Amino acid sequence: RIYMDNHATTRVDPRVVDAMLPYFTELYGNPGSVSHSFGSEAMEAVDRARASLAAAVGASPREIIFTSGATESNNLAIRGVTERQRRRGDHLISVVTEHKAVLDPLERLGRRGFEVSLLEVAGAGSPQMGILDPQQVSDAIRDDTVLVSVMLANNEVGAIHPLAEVGRICKEQGVLLHCDATQAVGKMNVNVEALQVDLMSFSSHKLYGPKGVGALYVRRRQPHVRLQSQIDGGGQEGGLRSGTLNVPGIVGFARAVELCLDELPSERARLAALRQRLYDGLRNRVEKLTLNGPVLDPLDFRLPGNLNLSFADVDGEALMMKMRQLAVSSGSACTSANPEPSHVLRALGIDEDLVRASLRFGLGRFNTEEDVDVAIETVATAVERLRRLGQSSQK
Ligand code: PMP
Known part of the structure; x- marks a missing residue:
């Protein structure tokens, strides 16, 4: 075979499996239980993974929120921003070729009174077929635009959008930018500062890490992005994503990213x-x-x-x-x-x-x-x- x-997904690299194994068998503490060493060792492992992942994309550790994958990260970014910042307006911009994990949350917002503009990409016959012209973003931004969401690399045709240019336009216009970088991280250089994104989604299983773990980068430098949490409970991840952390998954995810970058x-x-x-x-x-x-x-x-x-x-x-x-x-x-x-x-x-x-x-x-x-x-x-x-x- x-x-x-x-x-669609990747095989977990055996080196990633090795890094994860101790966190199933010996170091199985809850990173929230820091009063004993089982918990604090787990917490230290999560901290190391967070620092490593942040460094890989040019973020700082407190800007990384661990999630169950890119679907959840996209939902948290899009719903989180629109729920928290509706007073800024109710217009959203994205692209026709986005993954369903972006298009479906947008469609739901559309049914709740938001207006969604989906931009076209270059068509058949163009050498840039599937790629977005950033001028389109510039033309679509209005006074009531709250968020622009553009993926970095497309999952079907591999098209890479000129995101740094989109980032520059959004920054100039004072509009927040989310990027679904699921297919890009580990396959090309991805830096949140160079791309000027405010929110970015990642997934571990696309880069030889385990399934069911991912992250959302949330900009904490000025301008600080405010989000409404979507999963409430124990207050983990700064209250933005409650639930006991998937320690082996997070350790494996970070190891997988390190290997890709090496x-x-x-x-x-x-x-x-x-x-x-x-x-x-x-x-x-x-x-x-x-x-x-x-x-x-x-x-x-x-x-x-x-x-x-x-x-x-x-x-x-x-x-x-x-x-x-x-x-x-x-x-x-x-x-x-x-x-x-x-x-x-x-x-x-x-x-x-x-x-x-x-x-x-x-x-x-x-x-x-x-x-x-x-x-x-x-x-x-x-x-x-x-x-x-x-x-x-x-x-
Ligand atoms: N966005 C893109 C571009 C994807 O390719 C995928 C996976 N097919 C997702 C989001 C969803 O990621 P996950 O499986 O981690 O939820």
Whole structure:
């Protein structure tokens, strides 16, 4: 079996597992119980993890709130700001290609009287297909805009938005900026100061850490961001997110980020080369194949491990069923909990048929050249078969 679905989730790195294990077996205290050493040792581990994660993104430790993942972080950021700061206005700005964990909370706010502007991205035919033009943000900001939410890297086509420019515009206009950086952290340099974001969401399981843990960066330097908590109880995380901390998860998350940063430059180059090999191999073997999303070069337009292709005249779902040994995903219906064809590919202006004919490859740390060569052969054979079947059934 070959796993090439690293945008969906990743294998936990064995070095991360090693870092976590003591916090299940020996150091299992509650970090809130600081009156004994079990608790204080757990608290120290959380403090170290918080400092390490903060340093990785240019934040200070008190600006990091641990959560259960990016879905929760996005909800806390968007709902937290709008509930606390409604008097500033009720207009929100985001982008059509955001993840559902941003679009759905926005939609709910829309039903509660907020007005949401969703910006378009560059369409098919552009080398920057899927990328936001920051001028659009500037044009959309109004006196009553409370929050702008723009992801850093897209989970389907890997498009990287010019966030520093968006940050500069928001700062100039005095509007808060949230960024869902789930797919970007660990894959490219991410610095909250350089990007001028006020809130940023992270998730551990996308970067070879455990599932069920993530974080929200909340700016505490001027201007200080005020949020309404969404989960109340014991008052952990400065009252912003109650609940006993997931100590092994947090330790693993921080270790996972450290490993990504240590290996970042070499791993980016390695993944980009693997992706080129995959793309070239498929182009040599398969006719009528199109690239969805930005061009592969330069690397600052697109995540290095991402390749999204459409295979004309083939149904992505059927294609995946023919390749049970190769884990990828498709923009066609029913590949996820969401029965709709990909809203991201549709927003890029890709024909419905080609949306259904799409495959997303997410290359990651554990993929090798050999995996890529097997994947090329597997996909090429399956596409040929399906196309032949399609032709004979039309006769
Ligand atoms: N945002 C983006 C861009 C994502 O890719 C994902 C995961 N698919 C999420 C948010 C949700 O993250 P989590 O699974 O940690 O809740």
